[in-house]
Amino acid sequence: MIDEGKGRLFSLIYRSYMAVFLLYLVAPLLAAGVFAFNDSLFPALPWQGFTLDWFFNDTEPKLGMFHDERLLRGLENSLYIGIIVSAASVAVGTWNAFLFERSDFPFKRLLYLVMVVPLVIPGVIIGISILLFASMIANGAYAVFGSSPAWLRPGIPLIVLGQCSFLITITSLIVAARLQKFDVALEEAALNLGASRYRALFTVTLPFLFPAMFSAFVVAFLVSFENFNTTLMLVGSDAPLSITMYDRIAKVGSTPVLNAVSVFLMVTSGVLALLSVLVQGKRS
Amino acid sequence: MRSDSGKLALILFMAPFILWIVLLIVLPQLGIGYVSLREKLGPRQYTFGLGNYIDFLMEPIYWNTLLRTAWMSILVTALALLVGFPVAYYIARIAGQRSRSALLLFCLIPLWVSDLVRAFGWIVLLRESGLISGALQWMGLVSGPVEMLYNDATVVIGLVYTVVLFMIVPLYSTLDGMDEVLLEAGYNLGGSSFTVFRRIIVPYAMPGVVAGCIITFMLTAGSYLTPILLGGKSSSWFTEQIYNQFITRYNWEAGATFGVILLGFTSLAIWLGLRLTGQSLATTVARS
Numbered sequence: 001m002i003d004e005g006k007g008r009l010f011s012l013i014y015r016s017y018m019a020v021f022l023l024y025l026v027a028p029l030l031a032a033g034v035f036a037f038n039d040s041l042f043p044a045l046p047w048q049g050f051t052l053d054w055f056f057n058d059t060e061p062k063l064g065m066f067h068d069e070r071l072l073r074g075l076e077n078s079l080y081i082g083i084i085v086s087a088a089s090v091a092v093g094t095w096n097a098f099l100f101e102r103s104d105f106p107f108k109r110l111l112y113l114v115m116v117v118p119l120v121i122p123g124v125i126i127g128i129s130i131l132l133f134a135s136m137i138a139n140g141a142y143a144v145f146g147s148s149p150a151w152l153r154p155g156i157p158l159i160v161l162g163q164c165s166f167l168i169t170i171t172s173l174i175v176a177a178r179l180q181k182f183d184v185a186l187e188e189a190a191l192n193l194g195a196s197r198y199r200a201l202f203t204v205t206l207p208f209l210f211p212a213m214f215s216a217f218v219v220a221f222l223v224s225f226e227n228f229n230t231t232l233m234l235v236g237s238d239a240p241l242s243i244t245m246y247d248r249i250a251k252v253g254s255t256p257v258l259n260a261v262s263v264f265l266m267v268t269s270g271v272l273a274l275l276s277v278l279v280q281g282k283r284s
Numbered sequence: 285m286r287s288d289s290g291k292l293a294l295i296l297f298m299a300p301f302i303l304w305i306v307l308l309i310v311l312p313q314l315g316i317g318y319v320s321l322r323e324k325l326g327p328r329q330y331t332f333g334l335g336n337y338i339d340f341l342m343e344p345i346y347w348n349t350l351l352r353t354a355w356m357s358i359l360v361t362a363l364a365l366l367v368g369f370p371v372a373y374y375i376a377r378i379a380g381q382r383s384r385s386a387l388l389l390f391c392l393i394p395l396w397v398s399d400l401v402r403a404f405g406w407i408v409l410l411r412e413s414g415l416i417s418g419a420l421q422w423m424g425l426v427s428g429p430v431e432m433l434y435n436d437a438t439v440v441i442g443l444v445y446t447v448v449l450f451m452i453v454p455l456y457s458t459l460d461g462m463d464e465v466l467l468e469a470g471y472n473l474g475g476s477s478f479t480v481f482r483r484i485i486v487p488y489a490m491p492g493v494v495a496g497c498i499i500t501f502m503l504t505a506g507s508y509l510t511p512i513l514l515g516g517k518s519s520s521w522f523t524e525q526i527y528n529q530f531i532t533r534y535n536w537e538a539g540a541t542f543g544v545i546l547l548g549f550t551s552l553a554i555w556l557g558l559r560l561t562g563q564s565l566a567t568t569v570a571r572s
Contacts (some may be wrong), residue, residue: 018370164304
């Protein structure tokens with residue numbers, strides 16, 4: 001009897017702990033979200049009534065995020081960078097997956113380890129290494145040709161390269177995991193039925209890999225969109241949204257338009273993550 | 285025997301991988317190492333040596349920042365393990381089938397929200413005119429506004445928040461595979477709950493613990509946003525030093541030196557973690 005009472009008390013404490021933990025998880029997200037809809041100039045209590053001004057209003061002082069030129073330009077840059085980065089990472093990642101799953105070459109195990117390494121290099125260091133390397137090439141080009149290409153200076157091309165350098169690892173791992181499950185007999189059947197190697201690849205193998213490629217694309221896009229550490233070191237005059245928002249927080253402090261951006265980011269990544277889960281679930 | 289054309293095909297097949305690793309990872313990292321060994325004598329005049337590293341050791345502000353970052357990262361990793369283990373255990377072993385996937389999904393939500401939004405959320409909650417300060421005043425517990433930002437406790441809470449999910453996920457996946465029979469055997473042999481926990485659950489979860497700790501430590505030591513936004517000017521985080529040297533002071537030699545030191549430091553921690561538990565990097569990273 002005593003034991004049972006003890007067990008019940010323990011389970012009660014355990015459940016309360018879980019409840020407190022979940023509260024800890026959502027509290028800052030709720031705080032960031034709720035005040036996007038407060039009709040006040042500051043993201044703080046008291047509650048002044050519901051408004052969508054921080055999204056759609058077109059006049060100061062309550063300039064909504066969809067009329068804020070700098071935020072919109074940041075969003076545009078982020079989308080542009082995100083799409084290029086994820087497309088490139090998925091392409092190279094799929095290629096790597098075939099390389100490691102389908103062929104044999106010297107030092108394969110060592111090279112697999114090398115492929116994983118970018119994930120354990122801190123983002124700030126990836127950023128400065130790309131910056132330094134690009135400037136060394138630029139200096140070399142200047143010494144030889146008397147001029148150096150503009151894309152080697154901080155800006156979108158360097159951001160793309162910096163983000164790709166570690167995202168390719170992630171996309172390679174995601175696609176390789178799916179390729180491992182592929183039954184080679186299916187491909188052989190297609191070849192036996194007279195399909196060429198390319199036809200077999202495009203009608204049998206790649207459709208099988210599609211869910212993994214899609215989810216790798218979504219993951220890469222989200223990581224690129226939210227990346228800060230690597231991007232900070234490589235940013236030029238075209239800042240993506242994460243940098244623009246950081247500047248705003250650091251210089252202006254908190255204004256409800258940043259809460260609106262937060263809501264927008266949370267909804268977008270939620271929808272994308274859900275989409276990726278749905279595609280994976282449907283196909284497999 | 286492999287024919288020449290087969291060799292050529294293999295080289296072409298490997299080309300994207302090699303280009304990626306060499307151009308975006310290996311050469312840039314060697315570049316930092318090279319610049320860190322370069323000492324500036326005057327405009328466009330350099331000599332090579334360990335001068336930048338000696339400067340680092342001679343300047344207490346620099347290595348104190350590194351020690352502070354290291355110590356805070358260890359603290360954050362330990363706290364994340366302490367906070368995350370019961371949560372992972374609950375989701376994997378105690379919760380029913382239905383609430384399990386709901387809980388897991390719920391725990392993953394903050395993972396998809398950017399660092400910036402999370403840090404901003406903490407600012408809205410904790411600053412002088414923020415929610416918690418307001419609630420405390422409303423309840424009459426304090427008489428004036430309380431500033432809860434810009435101190436070490438807040439930085440630690442914010443960092444644990446950012447990384448705890450990377451602890452829970454690997455812990456969950458190892459604990460999920462544990463057979464109930466193991467626990468029953470432990471109890472049948474007369475073990476107390478504590479003994480079962482110490483002798484069965486902990487050793488079983490060890491691979492997850494190592495994976496979680498490595499990722500958590502690396503993310504914390506390399507983090508930039510949370511310590512700066514929640515800790516303010518006094519946060520003195522090592523990544524901030526790197527940024528200052530590189531971007532603000534344009535002293536690339538010192539910045540590269542700091543970069544090499546941070547990379548060496550996190551690599552050492554990862555190596556130690558793997559060594560102590562006999563795991564390999566490939567399986568550990570792939571698991572998470």
